[in-house]
Amino acid sequence: MAGANPPQPANPQPQHPFPTYHTALDLPLQARLLCEIIDTVPIHDIEARLASTQIKPEPEMVQQVLKLSYNSPSAAVKFFRWAGLARKHSEHSWNLMVDLLGKNRLFEPMWDAVRSMKQEGVLSLTTFVSVFGSYCAAGRFGEAVMSFDVMERYGIQPDIIAVNCLLSAICREDNQTEKALEFFEKIKAKIPPDADSFAILLEGWEKEGNVAKAKTTFGEMVIRVGWSPLYISAYDAFLNTLLCGSQADEAIKFLQVMKGKNCLPGLKFFSNALDILVKQNDSARASLLWGIMVGSGLVPNLIMYNAMIGLLCNNNDTDNAFRLLDAMVFHGAFPDSLTYxxxxxxxxxxxxxxxxxxxxxxxxxxxxxxxxxxxxxxxxxxxxxxxxxxxxxxxxxxxxxxxxPRDDAANVLILGFCSLGRLTEVRRFAEKMIDGKIIISESTMTKVKNACYKEGRSAREMYDNLLRKWKSSCL
Known part of the structure; x- marks a missing residue:
């Protein structure tokens, strides 16, 4: 690494923005100066300019600068080389350099850095986790798996933590859980999976909405690692996949099984599940879900109560809405304006x-x-x-x-009296409304006119007086 030429980004640069020193408000002055040199000085002059500062780059400063130099990989390599002349780099600084090169898809220089780390005795699983992530972000999943396969050559034992890190890196990318499963199927005989392995795959299937694959993965999980309250993230992902896949009945069946195994998910799952069923306007299954939750001793919060009451009301189930309203205070969830x-x-x-x-x-x-x-x-x-x-x-x-505002209510009140033929109250309320600057609409006045004109002369005179008052208020 030390003797290599600065890398040139031959591949298209990644689309996501990297942090820069421009927005790092608490960056020390010396580190800011180094970042500015990396960002603005021509590549061939960087080392001379860095040397002219007479700054002694301590490990923490090197790390600060590298974190903010991902947009300038060639210049960052120059800086890294210059800083290494003063003192040996820390493991963290080396890992940042590997990550910086990988995230910029400069994979050959990245591997040069990995080899240098091996020589320096600072290579670790953390380095390979960064390599996995960079290859997967670039869509080069085969090379991510090959990186896992060569770990032993670099003195790093591939264990279940490494397996899970690679699974996670693959599943982080959209619609790639099938590739993660391929790697999982290949490696599971050599390195037995744990609950985290299955949780990662299940979260991938959840993101993709693949119910069939989620069921298969969950079934294998139960056989291989059994049941445990510690596996909540896996259970959450599996149940959410069923719910989003319109298989609420299946989800509730599995919930009943989990309840019997003392492995129910937490309140967060029930809150998410309730949101899904509310969107599907499924009050029957939401009520079943609610019963399991409350019956297991979990205490719903106000947001959950409002979601459930809103769903019941949307389905005209006022009896159960009232039951929940009465139960809320016993769980410390006091009804608010939305509830009522x-x-x-x-x-x-x-x-x-x-x-x-x-x-x-x-x-x-x-x-x-x-x-x-x-x-x-x-x-x-x-x-x-x-x-x-x-x-x-x-x-x-x-x-x-x-x-x-009460204009709409006022107009409805006037029209209500008209419909009952109670014209005296029409006049009395309308006059008060006009005096109170409440707007009576033209269409309401037309209906008042029709009602009055049907009733004879006195009613007509009443309307005419009211009309004059109404018109003067509109001026």
């Missing part, structure tokens, strides 16, 4: 006239107001459901508590 408004909206939508009034009073007692949209919808539904008294009570609450 989802249930209130569901009651309105299902025309539960008596329950709407009762629930409205419970909401305001607990200091949670309906949304303006729910105020409007409730007033309309109560008029349609022959309970104008409750509609007026809700409107009065809006006025007394200065809830805004």
């Amino acid at each position: 408004n989802m249930i209130f909206e569901c009651l309105i939508k299902n025309k539960k006239v008596r329950q709407v009034g009762k629930f409205f009073n419970e909401m305001i007692k607990n200091e949670w107001n309906p949304t303006p949209e729910n105020f409007t919808a409730a007033i309309k539904m109560l008029f349609d459901g022959d309970d104008p008294g409750m509609a007026i009570e809700i409107w009065d609450y809006m006025v007394q508590n200065s809830i805004s």
Whole structure:
């Protein structure tokens, strides 16, 4: 490495950006100066400029500079060589150099550095993990596997940790879990897999949504390593794959088995699973999942309660929504505005006239107001459901508590009185609304006119007076 010419990037550069010294706000002054030389000085003048600084590059400084020089690999090699003249590089600095070259797809110089590390006695598994990752990021999976195969030649024993690092590097890339499986099948007779090996593959199948492969891998996992509460990440990945693959019944069956083995996943899985079932609008299976979770002693949080209550309300299951609402406080999850408004909206939508009034009073007692949209919808539904008294009570609450906007609710209230032929209240409420700068729409005024003109002369005069007041408010 020390005598090699600086590498020239023959291959296209990777697409992802590397960090630079420009954004490293806490970088020491001397390290910043070295980074600036690497970044701006012509390649042939770099070593002279570095020497002219008379900076003594300590290992920590070398590492700081290398981490911020991935965009300038040729200059970084010059810097590395210059810094090595003052003192031997640390293992960490060598590993950074290998990573820098690999991430820039300069694989021949990368291997020169690996060979130099062997000579220096600082080569380790960490080095090969970097090599695996660089080859996989470049889409050169065969060479990543070949790197694993030559580890012993470099004095590094290929063990299950190395296997898992390579599996992870392959699966990190999109749609490559099949290649990871090929390597797994080849190596498992020589180096028996552990739970982490299966977890990595299962997470790969989860990312790709491959239910069939996930089932096969999970089956082999159970045979080879058995059951354990320590394998939660593998279980999570497998169950998520089933759920996302529209196999919720299978997922729930496996959950029941896992519960019997005392190997249930944690709250994070149940939260993710609930999100999936909510998106699928699957309240029946979500309820089964919920029962397993709560029955196992796991305590749902407010977000999970709201997700479940929202799903039940979306399926018009107000009875179970109320049951969850009552249970929340016992688990320390106190209902909020969203909780109450989802249930209130569901009651309105299902025309539960008596329950709407009762629930409205419970909401305001607990200091949670309906949304303006729910105020409007409730007033309309109560008029349609022959309970104008409750509609007026809700409107009065809006006025007394200065809830805004209330234009829509005001118009609905006026139209409700029109539909009942209660024109005296139309006039009384409309005049107060106009005085209160509430906007009564033109279409509402047209319907008031139609209702008044059907009732005779006095009603017409009432409307004409109201119209004049309305027009003057619009000026």
